[in-house]
Amino acid sequence: MNKVEVRNLTKSFGDLLVLDDVSFDVKDGEFLAIVGPTGCGKTTFLNSLTQIYDIDSGSILLNGEPVNLKKHSLAYIMQEYSTMSWLNVRQNVQFGLEIKGFSRKEVREKAERALELVGLTQFRDYYPNQLSASMLQRVAIARAFAVQPDLLLMDEPYGQLDLELRFKLEDELLNLWRKLGTTVIFITHNIEEAVYLSERILVLSNKPTAIKETIENRLPYPRSVTSEAFVELRNRVTALIKWW
Amino acid sequence: MNRKKKRSFAGSRTEALVYGILSLVILLAVWHLVSLGGRIGKFFPSPFLVIRDFANAFVHAIGRNTMLEHIFFSLRRVLVGFGLGVVVGIPLGLVMACSKAGRAFFMPLFSIVRPIPGLAWIPLAILWFGLGEQSKYFLICMTALVGITMQTFFGALYADPVLIGAARMLGAGKFQLFVHIILPSAIPNIFAGLQGSFAGAWCAVIAAEMIRSDEGTGWIIFNGMNYANTAQVIVGMVAIGLVGLIASTLLKALERRLCAWNIQGK
Numbered sequence: 001m002n003k004v005e006v007r008n009l010t011k012s013f014g015d016l017l018v019l020d021d022v023s024f025d026v027k028d029g030e031f032l033a034i035v036g037p038t039g040c041g042k043t044t045f046l047n048s049l050t051q052i053y054d055i056d057s058g059s060i061l062l063n064g065e066p067v068n069l070k071k072h073s074l075a076y077i078m079q080e081y082s083t084m085s086w087l088n089v090r091q092n093v094q095f096g097l098e099i100k101g102f103s104r105k106e107v108r109e110k111a112e113r114a115l116e117l118v119g120l121t122q123f124r125d126y127y128p129n130q131l132s133a134s135m136l137q138r139v140a141i142a143r144a145f146a147v148q149p150d151l152l153l154m155d156e157p158y159g160q161l162d163l164e165l166r167f168k169l170e171d172e173l174l175n176l177w178r179k180l181g182t183t184v185i186f187i188t189h190n191i192e193e194a195v196y197l198s199e200r201i202l203v204l205s206n207k208p209t210a211i212k213e214t215i216e217n218r219l220p221y222p223r224s225v226t227s228e229a230f231v232e233l234r235n236r237v238t239a240l241i242k243w244w
Numbered sequence: 245m246n247r248k249k250k251r252s253f254a255g256s257r258t259e260a261l262v263y264g265i266l267s268l269v270i271l272l273a274v275w276h277l278v279s280l281g282g283r284i285g286k287f288f289p290s291p292f293l294v295i296r297d298f299a300n301a302f303v304h305a306i307g308r309n310t311m312l313e314h315i316f317f318s319l320r321r322v323l324v325g326f327g328l329g330v331v332v333g334i335p336l337g338l339v340m341a342c343s344k345a346g347r348a349f350f351m352p353l354f355s356i357v358r359p360i361p362g363l364a365w366i367p368l369a370i371l372w373f374g375l376g377e378q379s380k381y382f383l384i385c386m387t388a389l390v391g392i393t394m395q396t397f398f399g400a401l402y403a404d405p406v407l408i409g410a411a412r413m414l415g416a417g418k419f420q421l422f423v424h425i426i427l428p429s430a431i432p433n434i435f436a437g438l439q440g441s442f443a444g445a446w447c448a449v450i451a452a453e454m455i456r457s458d459e460g461t462g463w464i465i466f467n468g469m470n471y472a473n474t475a476q477v478i479v480g481m482v483a484i485g486l487v488g489l490i491a492s493t494l495l496k497a498l499e500r501r502l503c504a505w506n507i508q509g510k
């Protein structure tokens with residue numbers, strides 16, 4: 001079954017054609033990575049899926065129907081900082097849980113779990129203007145993970161983080177994905193990250209953007225970045241994007 | 245915590261205090277010297293006389309009321325007029341920011357009213373509401389309304405679309421967006437509007453009381469002028485300055501409590 005169906009998606013900003021007749025599916029429970037040159041429209045795609053942007057033509061279906069943000073359980077970790085400056089860290093993480101109407105106790109517990117996950121437990125009473133860029137991103141990650149969405153959209157979420165934390169959160173993401181059966185669409189610049197995480201990689205072309213290539217990644221989890229098969233696949237993807 | 249330490253031009257608190265006292269002493273000294281001299285001296289009472297009269301005014305009535313009563317009358321007028329401005333201005337600003345129809349309806353009206361200085365309403369206020377309290381409330385309200393409405397409007401209008409998107413993604417509906425994103429985004433602006441408008445309202449009450457009243461801080465000044473009592477004029481001005489200072493300090497303290505997230509780290 002398909003979780004997401006993108007059909008003939010076209011989106012332009014004025015004269016600038018960004019997404020040109022793009023079609024692809026994401027299977028239920030699949031981990032999909034999307035890589036592509038800067039400015040090719042990766043963020044535009046996620047913003048179209050989540051109805052932040054209106055699309056020109058084509059359709060995006062979620063569970064076979066048009067996206068309904070109130071009904072469908074999805075979370076979107078944006079490229080920009082999206083923490084609410086008037087809420088402290090804990091309140092930010094609880095935000096989605098409260099909107100979704102969990103009981104007070106559940107809200108507390110789930111938020112605490114998510115804070116622990118991203119290592120912000122001690123900072124739960126801080127306000128965003130007291131935090132560093134990477135901490136802000138972790139707040140957004142915790143907020144998304146806390147609601148245990150069945151579609152998780154991530155737009156270059158780990159770019160700002162130091163390596164150690166990135167590795168930890170990559171593994172955490174894999175755990176979450178496997179435990180909950182969440183469908184994940186993960187946008188990244190980092191080929192190694194894409195190969196490490198995903199079951200399939202979409203390689204996008206320059207504007208006007210189309211899908212240049214789809215690469216299946218059947219390496220068994222947990223993956224080792226130094227294994228021969230891993231390195232080979234990484235090189236294959238890297239070769240594809242040489243022209244960037 | 246990366247809260248930066250504020251650097252004041254005078255390194256320490258005591259230093260700042262010393263400079264403050266020094267500037268006050270110099271002001272009083274110069275003032276006193278000028279008051280001794282010839283021609284202006286006649287309309288230039290010594291600071292010590294003013295201070296004495298000011299203190300006296302709390303015990304002995306100026307006109308029919310003591311100083312505290314005068315301040316009370318002025319404050320009551322401001323609070324009623326300003327309160328009306330808040331009660332109308334904040335919802336008006338929010339409606340214009342959040343509803344396209346609301347903006348289309350109110351914006352043209354508001355654009356006409358906005359550039360009219362509050363005091364230009366004096367003649368209409370008198371013609372419509374007479375010389376009593378109502379015209380004062382009206383005048384003060386019109387003065388405060390514009391600033392409050394504008395600040396609320398812009399604060400709500402420019403709520404970060406990324407945050408609105410993030411909240412919608414987590415399932416927030418229109419009402420929840422309003423309560424959880426738009427309103428908090430507007431609060432710093434609303435406070436700026438309240439502070440500016442309060443200063444405007446405090447000006448308007450003085451003007452209103454100069455036109456016609458039997459009491460209030462504006463009356464003290466005007467009455468002093470009529471009787472060539474310069475000390476009384478200055479006593480009234482000092483009272484106005486002090487009350488304005490106290491009010492703005494209170495508003496700032498309130499803002500610091502309600503918008504801790506916005507002020508911290510600044």
Ligand SMILES: Nc1ncnc2c1ncn2[C@@H]1O[C@H](COP(=O)(O)OP(=O)(O)O)[C@@H](O)[C@H]1O
Pocket residue numbers: 013018036037038039040041042043044045
């Ligand atoms: N809101 C917008 N208005 C106009 N142009 C936009 C907007 N958002 C993105 N673009 C343009 O669309 C193209 C794709 O942007 P984006 O989706 O952010 O790329 P990326 O793949 O790096 O995430 C860029 O050329 C960008 O300038």
Ligand SMILES: [Mg+2]
Pocket residue numbers: 042043044079155
């Ligand atoms: Mg992007």
